[in-house]
Amino acid sequence: MTIPITRKIIFYLLLIISSMLVFSPTLMAFVMSFMTNQDIMTGSLPSSLTLDNYVKAFNQFPLLKYLFNSLVVSIVIMLGQLILSSLAAYAFVFLEFKGRDLLFYVFIATMMVPFEASIIPNFHIIRDLGWIDTYPGLTVPFFAMAFGTFLLRQNFKQIPKELREASQIAGMGDFKFYLTVVLPVARTSLVTLGVYGFLTSWNMYLWPLLSTTNDSVRTVQIGLKQLQTQEQLNDWGVIMAGAIIVVIPTLILLFLGQSKLQKGLTEGALK
């Protein structure tokens, strides 16, 4: 079907205007991170572009350390979620045992408990375990994930059960089947869930704020808050440089995986 030219123009106009509105804060921050403080304070357009803000941000703050911490935390959470969700999803799809349906409802029920509502005892648990300012304290509470389990369950259900049966006749056990058939066949949705897990972990705010007290494992989000609150001089260029450093990894990941993410999330959301 061909779209009439006038309609095409209208759509392009709408698309361009709204994309400018949506993207302008990010773009503005990006430009500001290269501007001199002089230009920002006077509200003028950039008269010259400079990397000074980035140099300052890295010099005044252990941003590299924060970035490394965030990377570790995000990757560990992502892997933990992938492993636990795929194991659980496997059990819900391929194994038959007493109490399975009950456990499935338990998983659904976990979606109703917001992490924020149970944050006080969680903080105490981590503290009592001596996990404050450690990677386990930042990651382990997020490994179990009902949404990820559902998303993968949806995907595993599309694997013909005859594949499992054929492997049963061949004499293959469940764990080996999970490793050698289910995971490779479902790798697209594993990637989707991985990207999603990485994004949300990287962007986590409240928990790292509570469970870190010094720079040793502090993540970049909290680092950015520190940068913003400690930047007494109102040096917005440095703050924006910090913010851009924080969002660059996730933006790249999102741009690469946007279409996959969209497909995967839709499947997971709507069983």
Add this chain to the structure above:
Amino acid sequence: MSMHSTAIPATAGSQIHFDKVKRKQRIKNFFKGMLFLLPSIVLFGVFLFYPLVRTIYLSFFLTDAAGNTTVFVNWENYVNLFSSPVFLQSIKSTFLFVLYTVPVTIIIALFLAVIANEKLRGIGLFRTLYSSTMGISVAAASVFWLYLFHPSIGLLNMLLEAAGIDGVGWLTDPAWALIAVSITTIWMNLGFTFLILLGGLQSIDSYLYESADIDGAGYFYKLRRITIPMLSPSLFFVITVTIINAFQTFGQIDILTQGGPVNATNLIVYSIYREAFVNYQFGSASAQAVLLFIIILIMTFLQFKIGERRVHYQ
């Protein structure tokens, strides 16, 4: 078939034996299933169910600064909450915040999804730009908007002044602060909501549109009669998620307003945080957390009750 008569005793004798094998197999299956689920169950238990129960328990006590229970106070924490103007303000702000953010987010995201669902050259770029806010963290987004809302050098006030309008104390004026936080939140949530709705749009069978084209249906007729009804499961999902997210808002507040001015943006999670980790009133904070839990439970329940009737599933 003489074989049958010889086989029958063997059958009878081995029937018990089979039952044993079957039972053993059932037990084995149960343990295998549990083994696959155990990691999730243990972590849910430790970091979700136990804390939930513990929260409820704490809400009936006074605690010391370390979080140990000291005095059992029965419902007193709850009674105090409902007679505290600060908390009532917090509840009011929270609901207002939900009201400000959810419908606007959905409508804008739906509009973006609809225009980004056209088959046009370069549409991929627009889709990427629209979904970009999903990749921007609370902290970064809040910093962006902190500048935009800055009273003297912020872009918004500069634009307003350039247009001859007096600047607004976005984050310092109690009348505007909640709106400013809402704007930030709407912008942040656009990416995710857009992505889900676009996915929903793309999963609508193109035959429906082709058939409508043959019937001579116009653009808006198709939008109203096909797109929106067929999109209802996705809409339902994003509405649920956005409402729940709105109730859990924290990062924006922490960076933009710290609950101020005069508690205008002291949303419930921020209020819990402050009560627990600034004032060390864990009992009272737990009572708030229990209320938050109940509110979200009711919201989810209502959603599903309404959704059951309204949503058109394929």
Add this chain to the structure above:
Amino acid sequence: MGQIDLIDISKSYDKQKNVLDEINLSIEEGEFFVLVGPSGSGKSTLLRMIAGLEDITSGTLKISDKIVNHLPPKDRNLSMVFQNYALYPHLSVEQNILFGLGAKKVNKKEQQKRLAETAEMMGLSELLNRKPKELSGGQKQRVALARSVVSEAPLCLMDEPLSNLDAKLRAQMRIEIRRLQKRLGLTMVYVTHDQVEAMTMGDRIMVLNDGKIQQVGKPITLYNEPENLFVASFIGSPKMNMGKAVYSMNQNQLVIEDTLRIAQGPDMDDIPGNIDLTVGIRAEHLLPGTAENTTHHLEAVNVEQLGNETLIAFDVGSTLWMAKWLGQWDVQVGEMVPVHIDSGNFCFFDSNTGLLIKSANFVKEQEVVSI
């Protein structure tokens, strides 16, 4: 004693109605045994019970004289081909074929030897590096067969393996599977809903309906001497023409569907007169009438020219009877066509029990002739 023995096998889910009811059956070594029935008859369930993929509710299953009820599929020494082929989408043809050997830890040299032989036999040598999605339906089917062949299990189970292929390919694969089975001396249990497949492939056929055995026998026996109305109408294409018949002793006539009157002949001597009868006649026995032997005139309501034969539907009371005449017949719709009906060609069934009272004579004569 057979290779597979089923003794009083029953299956029920949640103690509900039996999906399979007291199945007794013995399948011989090297036999091509077909389970046929409409969907929901329980034929796939039965096959899956033999495979070990479904629990047996009660009864005994023996393979090679050993009770195997409790054994997992891998210990039953059998292979299985699934309707959707169950190829692993992420593995190449080679890896798919070797999947079972790998799981059973057969040594690598032996694996390669068997792979080469099997691929050669199935004509897959050129395709070993492809992924399943790069194969045509027929090729996928061959890979599934190869997986079964390479296992060297003496017993092969197939669950509707041809139903995803188009008609032409299906006819070809029927021959290939049959040839493969004979060549390797496999014992084959083959499930299908297609009676043509059952007739053309099976050494013996079991017709299953509603979880009960209807008849077990050679294809030609099922065709000629269907034990009940279900088998009579299920086996054969076009299906056997049926009609309610009233037997009037005093008028010496059989009245079919209130319209056809057949004179009492010697064939009907042993038919009881006091019960409701259903008669059946095969389409090829509803013969064209010549000047001498025309017994009835029937109204043609539809004519199908197939080239080598002509199918004519006749109006008989409340039903249609099909006639299949060799060659090309110029019959017009609405025409009264002379036909020859020989009461010896009728099968007689008891309408109430559905059981066969007497099969067609014609058949027996022919059998004598052919021997």
